[in-house]
Amino acid sequence: MGRWAFMKSDIGANRRTMTDCKFLFSNGVITSSPDVPPVATLLQSHPGAYTTTRTHSDGACILFWERHLRRLSNSARILLSRDPRLLFKPEKSELSLPPSLVESSAWDSAVESLVKDSVDQVLPIALREGLRKEGEELAITALVSGNVEKLRGMESASGSDSPAEMLDVYVHLAGYVALAFDRPEGAARLAVVGRGRSVAEAKYSDWVRLRKPLERLRPTSVTELLLSNDGDHLLEGCLTNFFVVRRREGKGVGENPYEVQTAPISDGVLPGIIRQLVLEYVFPLYIHFDLDTYIS
Structure with a gap:
């Protein structure tokens, strides 16, 4: 991949x-x-x-x-x-x-x-x-x-x-x-720990309580926990939207070498503010956008 x-x-x-x-x-x-x-x-x-x-x-x-x-x-x-x-x-x-x-x-x-x-x-x-x-x-x-x-x-x-x-x-x-992302401590370290949220299209306070058992599973080195219903298709983080930026294979001549992946709203993720901003930013740059985050 x-x-x-x-x-x-x-x-x-x-x-x-x-x-x-x-x-x-x-x-x-x-x-x-x-x-x-x-x-x-x-x-x-x-x-x-x-x-x-x-x-x-x-x-x-x-x-x-x-x-x-x-x-x-x-x-x-x-x-x-x-x-x-x-x-x-x-x-x-x-x-x-x-x-x-x-x-x-x-x-x-x-x-x-x-x-x-x-x-x-x-x-x-x-x-x-x-x-x-x-x-x-x-x-x-x-x-x-x-x-x-x-x-x-x-x-x-x-x-x-x-x-x-x-x-x-x-x-x-x-x-x-704000944390500075140009420092080593600002890098994200990830772990997949639980299933997706119910009523995922809404941001609601009860999730703060519901995610506490997942937080107890978080290794000390991990900064964000990812949700997945099957272990392969990644939905979103417990705290953030989730994107993958990757170099494409088999791209055509003149095509942008990178693509951005994220789960579609229909899979059960929050339509976050940053998610929408990323979509708005990516399209004018002709960066391929894939509504899927399947990680093998």
Whole structure:
């Protein structure tokens, strides 16, 4: 098959250096260090869809923010329609969702507005407080969680079925130092450990809990765990999308000598932000793109 290499990004829930600078915005209340839990604790404590990005240029902008907002609202919609328990996590009774809520055309704009407004409130404060060390950015995790009590209130009241009325939004900020991939410690070391995620098209907080048994299997030298349903077709990492960059064999004259491989969405992988950016970058360069990651 020729030589191949792993390609990933430091954006999202990848391994990175986190510092003690932390803020949490929830239901209009801002909490700062040391009372803010680690982001993994927050995600394991609340159901829902989430996304993680970071600031850039000393907090001047948020990387791919509009893409993250769209992916977050889409993940929440997928959970609502396919497995509401991953969004609400009710303890006892079955959920009764108003049909108009699931099919609401206002869903995306409502969710994106909720998250954007929350980030706009806490980010300036986090930047102004000056708790970051020199060279740090801020990792931003936004979690949209269904509130069962609010949902029941909507069921008993007549009127609007706005998504905003049954969702809680949590925004977690933490100081961030990106790993440098031009250093030996920045290289990826991989191991295949488990089957693909359920409802893989959505990014949801319960996966943080579900992947813990897999993390216990991770050798100390391995930086990312890969998922596969058969041991041959590689789907994605526990934390990242997965790409293979390899030199092609038997290419035609004038053809690009490299190709990029990744699993198709239909195989059960997250439509990640970096995945889409790689696709957009590769096509104009006439690099062959293969929607498969079969490694023998």
